[in-house]
Amino acid sequence: LAICHGNDAFHRAAFALKRWLHGRPRARLPPGHMGLPFVGENPALKRYFRRERRPDGYVHDKKRRYGDATGGLYRTHLFGSPAVLVCSPAVNKLVLQSPDSFGVCWPAPDLVGASSILNVDGARHARLRACVVEAVNRPSSLRSIACAIQPRVAAALRTWARKSTVTAAVETKKVTFENICKMFVSMEPSPLTEEMDAWFAGLLGGLRAFPLDLPGTAFRRALRCRRKLSAVFRDELRRRKDAADGGDDLMSALMRTEDEGGRLLSDEEVVDNIVSLVLAGYQSTAAALMWAVYLLAKTPHALAKLREENDAIRRDKNGEFITPDDIPKMKYTAKVVEETLRVANVAAMVHRVALKDVEYGGYTIPQGWRVVVWLRSLHTDPNYYDDPLRFNPDRWEKPAKPGTYQVFGGGYRMCAGNMLARLQLIIMLHHLSVGYKWELLNPGAEIVYIPHSYPSDGALIAISEL
């Protein structure tokens, strides 16, 4: 305890000295605690997530201890850096929508890719973002994507039923990866894509690990996986250029992207972005699909309503696949999608760094400190959602209170694939609800929250055709 207090006092003193030297002695840090030297509150965070299995307890206990009057700001030390944790609609908005004050901050930028959309700022970011949004998030592109991915989803579900017992987490990953390979680089499943899947898992493991480039570390392995993935995509790029075959997918859209001076993206930029786009869109979507399967199995009345709506659509369509034109009619399905995303909290938090001292509510977020935007605490706060841990699609009869629904982040870096993620959920919910019945084999399986939230058995289900 004495060491903790000593560490906190040290950081407060360093802050006070700096403010005093800058002639602003009255500036205050938000309330909170810096935890242990070097590791900060990481062990406490792990305890809440891993041992106590109540991830929201970390923020709720801070609110209880230091009060709500802070406006949702708490000082801490997380992921190797002094940090301010933010967790209210107003302050989240400030952080996510102020590019001049808060920049992107990845623990390992090399793994993400130096010229990736996730890493760059300013005009470069805007240019890449426009390209990605155009290629995967606009109604015109979603129409062709719906055609391309639906047969695979329908076939995957038939395979699940043939096996009769499957682990939803494994199967949703498989079908999502196959679809992403198809949409982004026109690759069909092959032994190579299977290897790539394992390399992406290695890459993701490194992003979550301490960035220590030593033999045997997850980080070293992730660097190796990234190099292999870059080599595969570089070969594909070269092949397209040699054959003068641009293709019609996300890679081709990146290959056509120009800056104001008419300069095309370099090969490195295309490759960096393809790697990070797969990374951004793959496991997140797969996890959301798995949670939909899980939550519906636990909520039969919601599944019955979903089935009723989708049966009617199927009858209207005479067995043809759905298109984005059908989506406005799928009102209950849309509620299931939003509620799944709210409860699943696939992206629990996002990270920024303060580019300058920022004042908010009488406190200072110091320049250079990490800012952890705790998205999930909004979605599990009873002030914003009645009985927040209950899966209740009907709650979407009314829209969420402003600023309290941030499953895709917000502002100029809000998820560039949010409509694509929603479309994939809608397509799977449609085919699953009209064609199959399923039940959880371990309904009481514990929920684990590290490295991300999922039932400990991966949602093992028995599934058969209706």
Ligand code: HEM
């Ligand atoms: C359920 C699935 C998904 C969830 C929960 C999710 C969540 C998020 C969140 C919270 C952010 C904001 C990160 C930040 O502010 O730093 C983000 C950014 C991003 N996401 Fe998603 N995402 C999902 C699916 C996808 C898909 C399918 C794509 C496909 C391309 C995608 C591409 C991106 C990109 C490119 C960004 C960075 C945007 C930018 O910096 O301008 N995401 N996502």
